[in-house]
Amino acid sequence: MSDLCIINGSPRKGRGTSSYLINELIKLLDDDVKTKEHYISNLVQDENLLNEILSFDKVIFVSPLYADCLPSTMLEFMATFEDFVKGKNYISIDMYCLVNCGFLEGTQNKTAINIFENYCKRINFNWRFGVGIGGGEFIKRSKNMPLNSPMKKHVYDSFLALKEDIENNSNHHVDNILTNAKIPKFIFKLAGNAGWKHMAKENNMKPNELYKKIY
């Protein structure tokens, strides 16, 4: 049995893809894995909650990808938590991360995962591995297509790898996993670009107005 602290770094909180992915992960975990999710905006304001993180066996940082790395609020939390743990005695906690981006390629999350791994060394946690998911928004929006469907199988497999490692106290090395839904790139691109035009209409704008050059 183990317990897992989930740190949700999405500025969109419960409305974000991170939240959806967290729920999917929790559904997969055995009932005897105790989980607790925190939004970073709550953590940075409460030293008791920061202290509580240190009582868990394992922690997973979950974040959207913002400009090839992490949102500023996540970076701020990380620095705050690093300062908080400095000089404290605590048992090394297993650390994972789960990063998702809107672009199709899971590989685009590589640098963000490396940042988490560097951070893990700074705070003396025990790095396990990171998962980077591409096409995150698509995965969330296509909720009716379950995670274990053929198109999303690679993403599902990465969640199974997280489940396996979280539930068992293994020390063997696991490589970071960078994956995405199985969609031809040109279809993802066409559908994405059509989706942006649809968003314009939803905001009472003509698609051409999206191209405005105001400066």
Add this chain to the structure above:
Amino acid sequence: MLLIHDLNVKDSKKITPLLPPNSKILSKEINNIKGCVGCFNCWFKTPGRCIIDDSYTEMPKYILEGGTFVIITEIKYGCYTSYVKNVIDRSLGILLPFFQTVNGELHHTPRYDKPLKFIVIGYSEDVTADEEETFKELIHCNAVNLCIPDHKVYVIKCISEAKTILENL
């Protein structure tokens, strides 16, 4: 030139006189910055302009007017500091939402076709080899994503080294 930095007041005073006249400087001293919330309103409500009202609302304008976009940031875990990253996130309107393929990967298309320069100076007294590698990789990825292929990244231990870099730009 546009300079974004997270230097303390003492170091800032050493660096800023080296900039060309009419350069714009954004630093933590302009401390009303609010966080990017990933709302995409800079694409779908006020295209090209952030919807959050503070001194960072018109970041795309400052980048375009500056021509050379310089960042001086402490390296934290191979990344920018939180303040600098926030300024970058608040600049998203300089891109369009639409996708293009660059080096086999999807990225956003540029809103403007003005050629720009992107110079990033990362400083840290105790940066590790892994952090330095991650930082350099990040700046390269950002240059691709911001559609500014003309970019350079420097990693320095002491802020005085930034002087030489700026003088030779």
